[in-house]
Amino acid sequence: MTAPFVHPYIPNTAPESRAAMLAAVGAASVDEFYADIPASLRLSRPLDLPAPFVAEQDLARHVQGLLAKNRSTAERLSFLGAGTYNHYVPAVVDEVIGRSEFLTAYAGEPYEDHGRFQALFQYQSLMAELLEMDVVNVPTYDGYQATATGLTMSGRLTGRGRVLVVSDVLPAKLAKVHDYVRAHLTLDHVSTVGGTADVAAVRAALGDDVAAVWVETPSATGAVEAALSEIAEAAHAAGAVVVVGTDPIGYGVLTPPTVAGADIVTGDIQSLGLHQWFGGAHGGFIAVHDDPTFVMEMPSRLFGLATTDVPGEYGFGDVAYDRTSFAHREDGKEWVGTAAALWGIAAGVYLALMGPTGMAELGEVLLARTRYAQQALAAVPGVALDDDAVHLREFTVTFADVTAEAVVTALRTKGIEPGVVVDEHRLLVCVTELTSQADIDTLAGALAEVTASDLFAKEQNR
Template sequence: MTPPENSPDRPHPRVPVHPYIPNAVPAVRQAMLDAVGAAGVEDFYADIPEGIRLRRPLDLPAPLRSEARLVRHMEQLLSRNTPATRTLSFLGGGCYPHHVPAVVDEVTGRSEFLTAYAGEPYEDHGRFQAMWEYQSLMAELLDVDVVNVPVYDGFQAAGTALRMAGRVTGLRRLLICGDVDPDKLSKIRDYVRPDHEVVLVPADPATGGTDADAVRSALAGGDVAAVYAEAPNRLGLVDPALPGLGRLAHGSGALYVVGCNPVSLGVLAPPSSYGADLTCGDIQPLGIRMSYGGGTAGFIGANDDPRLVAEYPTRLFGLVPTDVEGEYGFGDVAYDRTSFARREEGKEWVGTAAALHGIGAGVYLSLMGPQGMREIGETVLAHTAYAKQRLARVPGVAVPHAEAVHFADFPVRFTGARSTADIHADLRERGIFGGIETAVDQALYCVTEVHSKADIDELAAALEEIVK
């Protein structure tokens, strides 16, 4: 029934009202604003920096009032994209092109996994067990005892791990060491404020690795909650300083937090083996497709230290015996840690998790096994080394820190007159996606097990024609 003309629930004819969201009705919206004491919706966005505000209407079409028209519109938009799988792509930098076995999609596409929401108390057909299996496999890969149900992405996992360290130590400063992705750094800063101060310790320009003396100097005040470093770092460099950073952190009373690429752990030592108290990262390389930028889900690993386990804000699943001999169940461990139980008093808010990606990663790890992970790691290392050597022979191309070990990602510098953007535009015309532009004359390239020697040679040959 349409409200009377003078009813406060009747929207003004010139005010757009969303057809599916009742709270968009102006009177209801105003009542909600009044209830929370906000002058307007803008109050909720006050923390968003002005520099990234849109400040213009979204470029949206007129309402599409039929499913057929909506499907047609979306197909037209999607057709404008060129997937990395249909070209020769050397993009990486956090979202990696790895082979995804067909069985991973088969399992994650099953209705009991695909449609269940976070494994709530309704019938979930083994979702809790699947997550427990994923956690167990990840714990073996990371050489730790405890792994969380995945959070949204590796950026959040890093922020959460650092907040955990802050709660354990009761200290304020966080040292971020070496070369870290600027977007990740931005997320960490935003996630840990206002409780913690982020202090950057830049990489040593001579080596590309962490400057241990600078870290030692930054630790002198004794008020550092955690030292954070990455293995490999943003530029793919495997930093030999990592074990020493753990000793420095522990010597000053700080925890050591290491972000890592999990697919590298078939050939590289897990961070826990050289002193990491918390290991974090993104499981995207473990059987999750690139999917318009990922396919992301964050993990945090730790040993069975009650101090650390108590500070996990995320769900943890464990195996428990039942009343029937020989049978076991799977459920939450220390549920009262989470915001589900503590609500507004929770240490961090925990909402929808990326649990489905965790199940996919669990399937991937169970398929690959230790030998498969080793073979992938060795292949990526070999391809990375060959790509560095081959591109360094191209006139006008240099590979910084070429003597260091890189895994998947590696930097490239163009020494000629042409910019990275122009070079990459020419590569696209040849059906090749170059790396991620990091400066006017630099880019971050990536190779994995899906690339071949011929692929790398094709890239080098194209650059020999383009770079001047």
């Protein structure tokens, strides 16, 4: 008889420990915990893992070998974006969030407050100024969750169940939002024109069952929505809420969505002082006007300024805590899950360092670099831009004679990550302030070599 396996790293795998835990919860086997998961989604074999290493140094060597297979965007010329961006992170940001009063193991929650509440209040204030909104939450898990929460807020506010999706949305974001809202809302897609919303189609799709009009700007392809005011006017006339998903990096120069009529502005703060790493550090923001109707529907935490019993002294703490899922637990309107408070502090440091002038200069650089890259790539024979909208940071190109996957494969041999494949012939290209004019010229030259190769083109057309 084979002896039961006890993992050297996980003591609870011992048979007596497992039996005690199962008895405590009244379960006959571990399989009972997965009864709701369809058999088709379960792995019917053991994980493909190496045998456990007894010595710590052997385990460390093995893990180091795995990590060495990765290549970061700092090691290659990268034009990758699609939700996680390679912006410069000032050294002071990492220095501040590495301090013991902020750096914690979970959700930025120390057992004592040594300035964390004030730091998050300052972050919220800086974000509110950037977005020209009044109230901004403590960061949620990521921007996908933030947008999903903004949409579910609209459903509760209006009592309606349909959302018009009027922009091109990143597939990963769309899938995550759908998973989050599907119990309460249906997503109804309205086709775009020239990279941005089709206003006439949006008006035609509006009805008294529409809870929200969801606008992404910049969109999945980096297109900046030019008709937000018209969309907002039509949505409000139909009694719908306007929810905007966005990236705050451009609002030193672009007009914030709230000025054009947005009711709820959501997005991710990864571009504000958070590293790209291997998938990024992410945190979601939700911003609303100083309207109790909207504020009280926000399920996540807010920190505000409060007076104390001591004259001249003040403190920082939760605002309307009793509206949150933390207070109501299972009876809450919505559960917000893990907070990303540490990343909020990082974004706050970044915004304080940049200031209005720095954010304006950054926005101008991003717009200029994006346009230069569009022109440089469009000048390559066999490469065409997909639309004539204003783009921030990202845009798509179509290849006439080669596949996008083949272009990526060919350029990787030259140490270049040219972008993210959208479909067979389309590529999403991203530039930031870290992408120099010389970098863009290098990409254009490499693309010219690939698309000019008759042998390569013939191979792709077989």
